[in-house]
Amino acid sequence: MPTVNIKRDLLFEALGTTYTDEEFDNLCISYGLELDEVTSEKQMVSKEQSESKSEGASDDTIYRIDIPANRYDLLCLEGLVDALLVFQNKMELPHYKVIQSKKPLKVLVKSNTKQIRPYVVAAVLRDVTFDSARYASFIDLQDKLHQNICRKRSLVAIGTHDLDTIQGPFTYDALPPEDIKFKALNQTEVHSAAKLMDIYSTHAQLKQYLSIIKDSSVYPVITDSNGIVLSMPPIINGHHSRITLETKNIFIECTATDLKKANIVLDTILCMFSKYCSNKYTAERCEVVYPDGAVKLYPELKYRKETVNRKKVNSYLGISENLDSLSSALSSMCLKSTVLKESDVVVVEVPPTRHDIIHACDLYEDVAIAYGYNNIPKTLPKTTTVGSQLPINSLSDKIRNEIAYCGFNEVLTFSLCSKDDVSTKLRKPFDTQSTVRISNPKTLEFQVARTNILSGLLKTVSANKKMPLPMKLFEVTDVVLKDVTSEVGARNERHVCAIYYGKTPGFEIVHGLMDRIMQMLNIKFSSESGNTYQIKAANDETYFPGRCAQIIYQGNTIGLMGVLHPEVVTAYELTMPCSAFEINLEPFL
Amino acid sequence: MDSEQLLKFLDTKGSFNTWDLSKETNIDHQKIIGVVKSILALGNIITADPVTSKYWELTDEGESVILNGSYEVNLYNAVPSDGIPQKELMSIPNAKIGFSQAMSKGWIVIDRSINKVMKKVESVVDKVKEDLMELKASRDQISESDKLDYKKRKLIREVVIKSFTIGKGPEFTTSIVKLETELTTEMILSGSWKSTPFKPYNFEALGQPQSAGCLHPLLKVRTDFRQIFLEMGFTEMPTNNFVESSFWNFDALFQPQQHPARDSHDTFFLDDPQNSENFPQEYLNKVKIVHSKGGYGSQGYGYDWSLDEAKKNVLRTHTTAVSARMLYGLAKDFKPTKYFSIDRVFRNETLDATHLAEFQQVEGVIADYNLTLGDLIGVLHTFFERLGMTEIKFKPAYNPYTEPSMEIFCYHQGLQKWIEIGNSGMFRPEMLLPMGLPEKVNVIAWGLSLERPTMIKYGINNIRDLVGPRVNLQMVQDNPICRLDK
Secondary structure: OOEEEEEHHHHHHHHOOOOOHHHHHHHHHHHOOEEEEEEEHHHHHHHHOOOHHHOOOOOOEEEEEEOOOOOHHHOOHHHHHHHHHHHOOOOOOOOOEEEOOOOOEEEEEOHHHHHOOOEEEEEEEOOEOOOHHHHHHHHHHHHHHHHOOOOOOOOEEEEEEEHHHOOOOEEEEEEOHHHOEEOEOOOOOOEEHHHHHHHHOOOOOHHHHHHHOOOOOOEEEEEOOOOOEEEEOOOEEEOOOOOOOOOOOEEEEEEEOOHHHHHHHHHHHHHHHHHHEOOOOEEEEEEEEOOOOOEEEEOOOOOEEEEEEHHHHHHHHOOOOOHHHHHHHHHOOOOEEEEOOOOOEEEEEEOOOOOOOOOHHHHHHHHHHHHOHHHOOOOOOOOOOOOEOOHHHHHHHHHHHHHHHOOOEEOOOOOEEOHHHHOHHHOOOOOOOOOOEEOOOOOHHHOEEOOOOHHHHHHHHHHOOOOOOOEEEEEEEEEEEEOOOOOOOEEEEEEEEEEEEOOOOOHHHHHHHHHHHHHHOOOEEOOOOOOEEEEEEOOOOOEEEEEEEEEEEOOEEEEEEEEEOHHHHHHOOOOOOEEEEEEEOHHHO | OOHHHHHHHHHHHOEEEHHHHHHHHOOOHHHHHHHHHHHHOOOOOEEEEEEEEEEEEEOHHHHHHHHHOOHHHHHHHOOOOOOEOHHHHOOOOOHHHHHHHHHHOOOEEEEOOOOEEEEOOOOOOOHHHHHHHHHHOOOOOOOHHHHHHHHHOOOEEEEEEEEEEEEEOOOOOOOOOOOEOOOOHHHHHHOHHHOOOEOOOOOOOOOOOOOOOEOOHHHHHHHHHHHHHHHOOOEEOOOOOOEEEHHHHOHHHOOOOOOHHHOOOOOOEEEEOOEOOOOOHHHHHHHHHHHHOOEOOEOOOOOOOOHHHHHEEEEOOOOHHHHHHHHHHHHOOOOOEEEEEEEEEEOOOOOEOOEOOEEEEEEEEEEEEOOOHHHHHHHHHHHHHHOOOOOEEEEEOOEOOEEEEEEEEEEEOOOOEEEEEEEEEEEOHHHHHHHOOOOOEEEEEEEEEOHHHHHHHHOOOOHHHOOOOOOOHHHHHHOOOOOOOO
């Protein structure tokens, strides 16, 4: 969920009202926002860096507001204020318009771009008036879009330029890195693209984007008719065409691997900032000419009509509103609506700020928000059903109780562990046949899904050495095993594991517990076949030689028990003898 | 000395101090205390007021100084009138201390011209030895600073004595009847219990701790959650599959392939088994189309849906992956259904006091014709009331597979504030219709973590104290039974 930082005083000025923090938070919550924190630039710097660095930073109150991840139109002060004012019926949402100039600016796309970043969309904002707050918001919005819908610039990258410093038509090409040379934003010298990539490899913000194009043989680049480089997306703009407070005419280009998102991004920037144009809420059209001669016109700033059926929305939400109130509810959510005469529907105009509306259910939600979630009458579903437990869970719970009755303490350990936990620490080779391996663990503790519970219990003993001895622990839970016959290539298996740790090995105690479990499962200890179990001497690396047995149920080995090998004990930084058993519970279902 | 002797002594004296008695009679003080305690246990025969006193005692080293003289005097005496090389002087016992003491007292001096230690004064008095003799004779005439100095030199030590002043109690007697501690079989058989006086029990102390086994606190809470679902007629879903394909974990839920949750920063992907293969082909195509082009009244997301992305195996990030499988199965022969599950899910998160890489997700799902958002709100009120949360409210939220989506907040009386407790919503038509569920069927669902309400309930601040190998076993043993409504 993105969080935006908004200066409180500017916000209240734009909203035309002053709120207490609590009042504003309540307004936020009713709209699906959340006032996450009340802070200031000074506090933020001093929290994130150090108090000394915060010297001189502004003390102005900042609201940190959580924005739903699909509401790109709320990521800056301009959009947030419009939305809240419309919500409170204090203004009507403006209508955004595309202006067709006689000689539209052209962007010529070269075929090389297909290899790396095939799409570009563009538009112009004419005669803009910036001040420092608007300028900062303009930069901030681009950053928020880059971090969220643009997926860290991989899907879409935005470039904004002072149109009066460059001359169309523009060319969007992809060239070998050595062939791109320009003075990048805030650099003092001209560098080659290769050199720039090198320079930015240590740049706090930019280094994260380098991998998007680094290994490509060609890098995307946009130039003007005089060969001046506007930008090398998605990394950096040129210094020449940079925006300043004095910039009047802004050329905006978005290069992308996802055309739909490029349009959403372009629309969002235009809708938010066209209010500062002398001809308010307008943007000028550009032509994008593809190598095959196809011409596409941007921005789209498309309005779409949807209808909402009164009966459907009422029955979906469990309310009973008439057409007029449905219409005004939707209108208050920036979805201008009218009642279609002599029908049972409301016609909704979905504006280019609301790309999140993709289905009627999205409109239903907005009706519910306008209505107020907490005003919707509570009802209970009439669904009549009979409850039931999953058999393996029901059996597990009964066994857990029996083990606890025997004086063992239940623990709850992690399903993920290190490779060593399932191999070397138990004196076993790593079993590639049955172990599920994780490709992107953040720490060594999450390399694999565990194939046994024993190592988790040993870790628990190790972390609780201060507890009185003997320690008697158990866990009944799932391990994960690779299984080629399963749809996903792996399955869970329910295991029971118990451990005794004390001055003596206590083998007879875990043995007795195992017998008790069998007794409770009504299974006889007998050498005869049938519903019986047997104990047979076995050899296993994890157990002390001669002190290990397999547990056989209906002719199949379901687990092992014994005195743990001293090297296993020491591998878990323990010093005393220890006995354990671990069995598969599933055969008893 | 036995009890009777002591009582007779008390009878003649009227009162006495146990330490003084020990000194006088040469009986070990602890033995006397033992006798006193045994009499006290019989009732109000005597009174005993604790007295604390301190005195100085010579250490073994102090005793040897009395015998052999102090180190500095011995060292002074070892210096001949024409001096002695320092090295030679240092060979006498305890010379190091003696030398520094003698130097600081100004008794000796090192003559650098001849490199010898010389006497500086004509004669010395062994004050240390005299003081120690004084102390031993209990004539406490020595200044406090000197005492501290001797203490520092480990020649004396301070001893604290805890003794009792014994007096006659209201039930004083010199002849005591021995009280029986426990009722025995013999007494019952012989009937002697009728005339036997018994020692009173001490009800101030706790009984003997039981060597009890116990269940884990979080799983005790799980039991109650399961109970609530079962009472409300929910069927438990088979969630015993931690490995899941991206298709079922994300795509089936209409979660777009570029969604941040599908990033390696948030989700555990697998090296082995890396991919899933066998998908229901017809359904998969419908999912592909609804993502890329839309349908069922939806615009879709308008991107190139990739099968390779859907094949990637993950450790499931939510049990909703299982709900999706169940709903897909249900679509074949739909009937109104309630599902629930409580099981582990996995997130590749940065760990902190409230986040682990795995947690227990609680999930409830109801599928029926014409369910409403009001039904969801009603069922959540009922569910959370059973958990003891009577005041709840909802906040609009965003979730890729539910619309409307609602965050659930509950008012915590103890913390005096609203806290977020779970998420809920109605599954999107783009998720349900490709599965083949009838158009009029709506599905309402909610989810929460099991850990969060448990931590709030038991006031546990660090999740590691509750889950994992570093669990506090004492807490596990002492944790009360789970009563969610208390």
